[in-house]
Amino acid sequence: MYISLNWLKDFIKIPAKLEAAEIAKKLTDHTAEVEGLIKQADQFNNIVIGQVLEVNKHPNADRLRLAVVDIKKEKLNIVCGAPNLAVGQLVPVALVGAVLPNGLEIKESEIRGEKSSGMICAEDELGIGKDHEGILVLDKGAKVGEPFAKYLKADDIILEIDNKSLSNRSDLLSHYGIARELGALFDLTLKPYEKLIDQKIKFDDQLAKLEVKIDDKEACPRYMAIKVEGIEVKESPAWLKERLIAVNQHPINNIVDLTNYVMLECGQPMHAFDAAKVKKINVRSAHQEEVLETLDEKERVLHEDDLVISDGENALAIAGIMGGKESGISEQTTSIIVEAANFKAATVRKTSQKLGLRTESSTRFEKSLDPALTEIALFRFLTLLKTICPGMVIASALTDVNSTVIATKNIEFDLNWLTKKIGQEIPRETAINILKNLGFIITDETENILQVEVPSWRASKDVTIKEDLVEEVLRIYGYNNIESRLPVEELSLPELNHERLIERKIKNILAFKYNLAEVYNYSFVGEDQLTKLNIDFFNHLKIANSLSEIHTMLRQSLVPGLVGNIKTNQAKADALGFFEFGSVFFKAPGNLKKEITGDEVLPYQEKHLGLVLAANEDNLFARLKGVVNNLLQNLLGYTVETEFSVLSTIPGWADKYQVAKIVILGKEIGVVAMLSQTAINNINLKKKVAIAEINFTTLVDLIIKSPANNFKELPKYPGVVRDLAFVVNEKILYNEIRKELLNFNPLIKEVELFDVYVGDKLAEGEKSLAWHINFQSEERTLTAEEVDVVVSELVKVLESKFAAKLRE
């Protein structure tokens, strides 16, 4: 929003010493962010007033002429094409170095062989009008050599205020509102708005009444209108145009400009209809698919939840957003109906959003306007109309369909409580003054309790509870003027977040022990991505308004992201390794409630840990299993062994053979596998890829519940290690044999596989598993003989169970 300092001066006396920068800073620190200060004169830098001394023919061009222009300190030769150029004229001259509002930079140049040092400007080139018929000829008062800005009296400074920081302050969307705020900030007297209204304007109830019907009083709580005749539509007077241009509005004609002027001044959007085109007024819902051509000459298709102003039959305007072209002001208009209404914020907002049509009017209504404004605005409009259209005659009774309940809002405000909330005492007088300056009325005060009446312009949405008053006092007093004091409290033991601690530990192990890099992938996946990985996506949660087709669903696994990481980086190194912690999302009901009340729950979400290795090596699967086992031992104790067992349902992305579930302490926590060749081909990967995905939520549970890793007493007697290799059919599982070995005899304390052999020394379909078998007694030193007995029994049992042969 643009605010003109000159305009503010209509309402408050800004001391000469008060710089614009200080005003901007004060507003920023106490009210709303001022994003920029624009000095009007800056846009006319390097443009001065010159006098045409000579006009000569251009030797090489019929339409161009050579002018000699006096700018006081020198005489310039300028090539000019304007037909109205004449000796003696006072003209605006853009000197070399000037940048015109349209972006044109003036340079020393040669035009058809003749040197030109500057440019004599037309009105449109200076951004002060539309005229391009010829150069702008200034009146006799212009002084040669003087800056053009000075001639224009372009001494205004414009504050650019961030609209977002006004989202809860509909009262500040106007010059008067900002003036009121500055009054409170600088302790300046604000001119009452009534003073700006001509009290002599007479309303006559005897005049014909406008027929106004409001269907939905909630959507349109107040509608004021009046008919005025004797209107002459023409260009606005200079003062009106200048003000509009200063705040970035384009002048159109005197009537439209005046509605805009009043809106920018007091904050109430207005609309003027051509009275000849409007028989009566009905504020109603649009018909389904009703079409209206708006003032911007676009056809708008409306629906039942849009609010329109109609003449009983056809829509004339979209309420609070934009008028229709048909009933708009034209040069033929001689009588008008002026509307100042209050529309519900939500309705305007919804329609404006749906149509993609945001206007100065809709941005104001969206923020909930004070219904009292309609009256002020209408009277102010008529006051000003009289000055620019002296022949105007009020031709109807004043219509005011008002269903707003004027209930003044009172808040009980305890100054001791204020001190408690701020943590510092604000002097009573200061607090009261701040509230009064902002327009709050103190209706009653006892020792420390104030009864505060909220002014109508703050009551529409903004100030409703005592906490809101704390903010008012505090922000004007200044957040930066409050002393800092840390809270004093009793010591208490904060609850540990185990998940976070374990996550951090795992991250450190993965990064600094196995040299993996941590990635953060998106929570979203797409059809193509999942299809290539042969992952079924019908059960995935979908985004209703996704940004692109690569992000249409919520991930159920970290695998797609990790595979993508390999794809992105495969050319960067021979071997790659990444890991990720991230949430995954399922349609199944979860354990968190949707609302405080009720039984509905959020979809199920859990955290996963994913690991990926890629290289052109054969042992990737074994390496990743090793990483997983070692990681789990780091977390659960070095005596715990990870079991990799056969999976019944193989994930679509996995290789059919090299895939296993990860089981620890009897609990399944994830899967480890090689990426299938099909997936590798689909994605065009150049390396083999091993992936593990662990359910972190389950793992954390397991870690929290698992008992501490108890120390085992060191053996008192020496143990005996026998190395035995068994040849078995390749389909006999390591897990089965291991279980058998461990459970075979209490003397066998530990077994460890140290070699797997498959090759020409064995028959086809056979493998040899070689084991260190550790025999240990807690009571005695074992003899070779007793170990031999156990071994020979073991060999027999393995032979009968697995057809295992001892390999010599």
Next chain:
Amino acid sequence: MKNKIEQIKKEFLDQLAKLKNIEDLRALELKYLSRKGELSEIMHGLKDLSLELKKELGELANKAKIEMQTKFTEARRVIESYGKKDDFVDVTLPGEKIANGHLNPLTLVQNDLEDLFTSLGFIIGDGPELESDYYNFTALNVPPLHPARDMQDTFYIDSKNKNGEYDLVMRTQTSSVQIRMLQKYGAPLKVIIPGRCFRNEATDARHEHTFYQCEGIVIGKDINFSNLKSLLEIVGKRLFGPDTELRMRPKFYPFVEPGNNGEYTCFLCNGKGCRVCKQTGWLEIVGAGLIHPDVLRAGGIDPEVYSGFAFGFGLTRLAMLKYGINDIRLFNSGDLKFLEQF
């Protein structure tokens, strides 16, 4: 004879100067300096001379021998030193290459924040990334049709409730966890909730639909604005250095009242003004305020007994500032060349 001695010496020294290896050196030693060398022969020959001559030439021969010996030793030292290559070490060579892994910079910054706040006695909280419209908006005083709910700002899940409305969102802010924390822990409470958030916006170097925030809540019987200010000050000093100052301005958030933003002295230019702080000397880092009584009530806490404040940091923004990262998309890019720098 005299000349002979000089000549031998000259010959010896000339040859010595040309020598390059230890073998030639030994041969030279044998020829001139050994017991049967040329000099010894001369000295042998002296015995037949007159006493005076013997003395004179003897002295001369001895002097020559000492000089030759000295030069020879020097030459040997030089030749031996470059002869023995294994003794020389190029200490400037690099050490053995040790591979390393990498933590994402977001993790590093989150760890810093968690350490800072746990040292102040805060709990680290968690909440769901897929959240209900209720916890993300309604319960935080953002009613339906509020600007903050724009479809273009929020990812909605394609599943409708009984009233036919989308009621599940990808949380747009970690503030969505505020009420869950109040319900879970009650008062008094000190908790931070770092985590992933989502905004439905097109990505470019400065915009990302997936980013991280860190929310903080403090609830107590006497918690006030002065406490909030003080806490934000010490956080700034810890994050950006002991001379960091805090500047607060009013800012509207529906779930706090009063609400403010917080700017810290730009740590890149020490407040002098630079490109990153847009020449202001300040960086906007935090949004905060006293928790709105509606939010406390929704969390089951009586606002007449307890009060509290909440604050939120843009964790991704902190990481960008800390490491000077100029493209927000890098965090989620999985690009090894990026990750390798952390």
